[in-house]
Each structure stands twice: as structure tokens, then as C-alpha cells.
Amino acid sequence: MNQEPLTTVLLLELAHARSGDKGDTANVGVIAYEEEDYPLILEQVTATRVKEHFGSMVKGAVERFRLDNLHAVNFLLHGALDGGGTVSLMTDAQGKVFSTALLRMELKVPAKVARRVRGRGRIPTAGRLPPAEPGAREDLLPPADAYE
Amino acid sequence: MIRVASGQGFWGDDLEAPVRQVEGGPIDYLMLDYLAEVTMSIMQKQRSRDAAAGYARDFAGLMERIFPACVERGIKVVTNAGGVNPRECARAVAAAGQRAGVEGRARIGVVTGDDLMDRLDHLLAAGHPLGNMDTGEPLLPIRDQVRSANVYLGARPIVESLARGALVVVTGRSTDTALTYAPLMHEFGWARDAYDLQASGVVAGHINECGAQASGGNCLAEWWAVPDLAQVGFPIIEAAPDGTFVVTKHPGLGGAVTLRTVKEQILYEMGDPATYVTPDVTADFTTIRLSEEGPDRVGVRGIRGRPPTPFLKVSIAYAAGYKAVGTLVYAWPDAAAKARAAAAILRQRLDRLGLTFERVLVELVGWDSAHGTLAGDPPPDIPEVQLRVAVRSDDRGAVERFSREIAPLVLTGPPSVTGFAGGRPRVQEIMAYWPALIDRSVVEPGLSVDFVEV
Numbered sequence: 001m002n003q004e005p006l007t008t009v010l011l012l013e014l015a016h017a018r019s020g021d022k023g024d025t026a027n028v029g030v031i032a033y034e035e036e037d038y039p040l041i042l043e044q045v046t047a048t049r050v051k052e053h054f055g056s057m058v059k060g061a062v063e064r065f066r067l068d069n070l071h072a073v074n075f076l077l078h079g080a081l082d083g084g085g086t087v088s089l090m091t092d093a094q095g096k097v098f099s100t101a102l103l104r105m106e107l108k109v110p111a112k113v114a115r116r117v118r119g120r121g122r123i124p125t126a127g128r129l130p131p132a133e134p135g136a137r138e139d140l141l142p143p144a145d146a147y148e
Numbered sequence: 149m150i151r152v153a154s155g156q157g158f159w160g161d162d163l164e165a166p167v168r169q170v171e172g173g174p175i176d177y178l179m180l181d182y183l184a185e186v187t188m189s190i191m192q193k194q195r196s197r198d199a200a201a202g203y204a205r206d207f208a209g210l211m212e213r214i215f216p217a218c219v220e221r222g223i224k225v226v227t228n229a230g231g232v233n234p235r236e237c238a239r240a241v242a243a244a245g246q247r248a249g250v251e252g253r254a255r256i257g258v259v260t261g262d263d264l265m266d267r268l269d270h271l272l273a274a275g276h277p278l279g280n281m282d283t284g285e286p287l288l289p290i291r292d293q294v295r296s297a298n299v300y301l302g303a304r305p306i307v308e309s310l311a312r313g314a315l316v317v318v319t320g321r322s323t324d325t326a327l328t329y330a331p332l333m334h335e336f337g338w339a340r341d342a343y344d345l346q347a348s349g350v351v352a353g354h355i356n357e358c359g360a361q362a363s364g365g366n367c368l369a370e371w372w373a374v375p376d377l378a379q380v381g382f383p384i385i386e387a388a389p390d391g392t393f394v395v396t397k398h399p400g401l402g403g404a405v406t407l408r409t410v411k412e413q414i415l416y417e418m419g420d421p422a423t424y425v426t427p428d429v430t431a432d433f434t435t436i437r438l439s440e441e442g443p444d445r446v447g448v449r450g451i452r453g454r455p456p457t458p459f460l461k462v463s464i465a466y467a468a469g470y471k472a473v474g475t476l477v478y479a480w481p482d483a484a485a486k487a488r489a490a491a492a493i494l495r496q497r498l499d500r501l502g503l504t505f506e507r508v509l510v511e512l513v514g515w516d517s518a519h520g521t522l523a524g525d526p527p528p529d530i531p532e533v534q535l536r537v538a539v540r541s542d543d544r545g546a547v548e549r550f551s552r553e554i555a556p557l558v559l560t561g562p563p564s565v566t567g568f569a570g571g572r573p574r575v576q577e578i579m580a581y582w583p584a585l586i587d588r589s590v591v592e593p594g595l596s597v598d599f600v601e602v
Binding site for chain 2: 016017018020021022023024025027029031033053054055056057065066067068069070072074076082083084085086087089090091092097099100101104121123
């Protein structure tokens, strides 16, 4: 494994997640799709790394708790919700989409892991243009890299 | 085996879900959670205007529909719909029962004693600081702003209601989880110090308490493959006396119960998973063992619990100023640049008016309102964005003036702007949440259970 080239994948391709709130703290539970990828998540998705990932979006500390029984880790992001609850002015005052914000994180994994997980977390056709139907106006379709 | 069906995950949830739970197959209990952290203060406000209000009115309407089936099949209903006025809620449910033709055939248990509002000054004077659990600040300096104060109650008064023959149990601020595990404690006669069993019930309650969030709703793992969410089946706990249970749903309904949907819900609003504190037991969520037991069936076992703490949690709501949110939509080209220019103009105008705000937040919906700075810079060819400006202040007048400064931007700011037809932003009073702890010996003697006959 130490000789194998590393490739970048998104945490989105290794795990699913759900987030919520407790006051001004957002929680994000990150769940490995496959048990075999859990050690990789434990190793790379540390509290320090998560704090760096969110930068100015998380004012306080980040705590991590392991749930080895569920192949999951739970993060508490303190001071992430502009005061939280009804005080917060944020659209996402209850931290509902911090889950996918965390899954944007990039991880370095062995190429064979990358090949196995590539594209997971997205609708199977996402990112590809739909096949052109007879008479379809291709000029109305966005270029493939429009939102890259 | 006892089946506890989840019928409502919050006040405003799918109104048809509990009806589907009753009609879709066998169940023994229907639990309905109506209370979120700030719901109590909204209900308190309603009760201050009308002494007969202050509870989830939806619940009486629901009972009118399902009462005959519940009476005929012996389905018991446990809910915290009582809000700050459980007695009036029970009265409304009794009236609904009469309209539904079950007069004389059902008893409603009413749990009270969670409301500390009338005792607040006495408690503070007696040396209970009710300090904020998150910040440590004492309550006294904001005492005059407090609008509601309710203790989270556990299973005991619900168990007592059931033991004394209630078909429907209406509580105020019971914990969400107790609505599921109190029926199990009643049915199986679990001892108060059987902490592993009660902790299993708490996990069952946590899985049930957000409705379809455990059965395919809001599920990130392959959400596109979850069938028929249009008539999603809410979760059902099939519990055994030994504390093991299966999470499932009615087979004829949509949604899915898988390891993934259940794991996501277990992690929802999780703190330290080894220390999930409830009034009855502290549950250890790191001991949960899950297994796939067939289509839409997930087995749960292995859960350990510890004795509860000497404290109960108090949910306090207090008035904390005012806020308003204004939005406008800007179109291509350079939509994001136009929106940001408009926000800058707005800020200058507010400054010149001498208005001060505790906070002004500018977001571009369609670009950074979900993922913040992780979204990076918007592409110049983004087709459109919605500018969303939100302000907060103790000064109601400042927030009101802000609400009049949005529309003028349409003709006095950057071009290609639309989406202002909704009128002026609404000024809202902020009811903030203040979690505190109180010695349980102060509260528990005041709990009471009484009954209303339909």
C-alpha cells in the first residue's frame, strides 16, 4: 500500500452524513458507506482537519466522537450557527446542510479505493450530459464544465 | 411484541402520516411529537392572547379522524401536543371524540407540572440560578424577558396515565423520546433501575422522534432510490420485552428502512454519543448493534444505559430583540456582482440613517447560503441569484426601517432585479432558547396526572 499512488476523492464518495443543531452548535454525523473505508475516515477526517475545512464558518472548537459500532464519527462544530435557533440570521440556522458542506472535503486515497468509490454520493447520471434525443437542441444544453 | 408507530416528527409535519400509520396495518401505540425547542414560547404567546389556546390544535383535528379506529382497535396515542396548555388540549380532544362518535369510550390522561413559569421568581430566590448550559450565564439579568420555562419530563407520568387506563395521553414538555419508551416501560413492566432496557427504549424513541427521517425522508445515501416518498411510511418500532427491537414501516407505504436510513437518524442532533442524557436514564449510543433483518427491517440490540443525573433540563424562552429578512432576485449577466453592489448600497443607506444593528448578514441564495465560504466565488455567468439580507437588533424601530429599505433598491440600485412582489419583510420578535438545569427534587413532587373522559 505504501508504494501505491494516491488519488484525490471527495469525502462524499466514501460517506453519507446528516447534520442538525443544538443551540449555536451544529453536529455532523459522518457514516462510512463501507466498513473497509472507516479507518481511512478516522485517519484523515480529524477534528483539526474539519476545523480547517470550515475556516471562518466555525467560530469555536470542533470536537469529534467515534461510533465504531456504526462506522461513523460525529462532529460538533461550536459557534457555527450565528447564535443558533431563532437568533441566527442564517438561511441554514439549524445546520441542516453542514452535512454536505463537510462531504466536500478532499481525501487522498489509494488509486484502487478511488476506482471503487468514484462517483458515489451523486445521482448516477450527474455530471454527464443526457444522451441527445433526435431533434434535441444541443445549443440549449449547458457546457459540461459550466459549473466546475 | 409491542408496535409503537411514529406519526409526527414536529408541529407542521405531514398531516396524513398518522392516518396512514393507523390505517396501513397493525400498531399498538401512535406517538406524536409536536414540540421543538422554541415551540413552547410560540404557544405561550398564543395562550397570553387566549386562555384556551397554547397547544397543537392540529392534534384535536387528527383525533377526530382516527378516534373511532383507535377505540375499536385499542390503539393508544401518546403525544406532547399539550404544549403550555395540556388541559385545554385534552378538552379539545374530548370534544373531537364526541364529534367522532366515541363518547363514553375513551379516557384521556393529562400530564402537568412541567411549567415553571409561575414558580420562576421563587426558584431564583431559593438559589436555583438556572444558568445557561451553553454559556454559563445566570438567568437573573434577563428575568424580565423570559416568556416560558418548562422542564423536560420523562416517562413516569405517561406510564402512570397508561396504567390508569388512558387511551390518549396528552403532555406538555415531555421529552420526544419518552413518547416512545414510556409505552414500552408500561407494557413490559421494566423496572426503574433497569437502565439497559430503558436505554434501549431511548434509542427507539430517538429513531421514532423525527418521523420519516428514519424511513427514507431527508436521507442522503442514494436519496434518488428511495421509493414513493409521496406517501412515505413513518417508522414503526417493534419492541420485545428484552429491550431488542426492529425498526420497520407498513409494507404498503413508501420510503425505506435500511441500515443507512437508521444510522442517519441515530446521528441526528447527536452530542457525545456515549452520554445521551434523558430524565430516566443516560444511554450509550456507542453500544448500539444494528443488523439488516429483511426488506425494510433493521434489528437493534446491545444497548447499555447508566443511572440518570440528579438534574432535569429546563427549556426557557426569552425575548431577545427583533429581526427581519429581505430578498431580491438579480439576473444574468453579472448577477452576483449586482446583488453584492445592492447590498453595499443598502448598508450605506442604513448607516446614514444612523441605524445600528447587532448583526447584518448578506447571503446569495443560489450560491453561498448553504455552504458559505466553501462555495468560493460565484461564476460570472451564474444565471441568477437571490440577494438575502437579514438584520437583528434590540431596536424594533431600526428593524422596521430596514424593512422599508428593500423595495427602493429596485429602482435606485443595480439593474435586472425582480422578485419583490411579496411585499415588505415582516419584523419578527426573536424568542431565544435558554437551556438550563434544575435539581429534579424541586420539580418531581409537582408533577400530576389527571383524566378527562370523552
